[in-house]
Amino acid sequence: MTEQAANNEAKQGQFGVQRIFVKDASFESPNAPDIFRSQWKPQINMDLNTKSEKLGDDVYEVVLTITVTAKNDDKTAFLVEVQQGGIFKIEGLEGAALHQTIGAFCPNLLFPYAREAIDNMVTKGSFPALMLAPVNFDAIYAQSLQRQQQQQAEGESTH
Template sequence: MSEEQPQQQFAIQKIFIKDVSFESPNAPAVFTDGEWKPEVNVQINTEAKSINEGVHEVTLTITVTAKQQEKTAFLVEVKQSGIFQMSGFEQEQIGGMLGAYCPETLFPYAREAISDLVTKGGFPQMLLSPVNFNALYMQHQQKQAQEASQTETAH
């Protein structure tokens, strides 16, 4: 008699913007300060929390800061969220889905929102490069494992 595997199910219940912010503290002077060659810094963060059994909220936060001649031209932050339903997965698989697959699903929505905000702010279009969330998740897992082993050897 073999034990039957539960069927794996994954569904997107909702994708939404949880928070959005756009600032251009040095406008209009930033538009007349010579050729547009900004220094751009992009920060990416993900957060996952359980809503109830098999249902999770994942939030992808992307913060983009553009500086022109040491002055902030614009700062835009988008918190793109989604509600995802998962069942029949091992806990390790769920961790990977929450840490990589779900943020990867949310990224195009956040990328579009950032592009729209930057353009509406009067700046040239900004399209963020694709992100390998799987690699970021693996790096995060390795860092946590290293920190855990360092904590154990310290005791």
């Protein structure tokens, strides 16, 4: 590899998945077995959250938490939560590029694993399969960034 090619590769950054794991998972069906007697017309609510932590040089843990609540006739049918974690090696990225990788790209990689874990627990709880729709983590990250900028601007204008 030429020195110029090595410099170009370093400027582009490198990304690697070291491990993907379930950090925590829970399933509750507080109204079973009575909930199975009513017609299944659920209202599904999904909450997403991510957090990250630097573990060492260029190594980061990202945890995607998905909480799904299904209510049927105003009674909770089930509540399922999965914390899907990943350890990522991210080299050569700084500032906004690093934050976007951690805040959008990594959760996007973790989502299919969390979705599968949720579907497995729901079906084992004797409920119909629950395939969550894809999530646009880039858009969520952009909205979060915009909110932070607005809050900073509002904070500066009050001083």
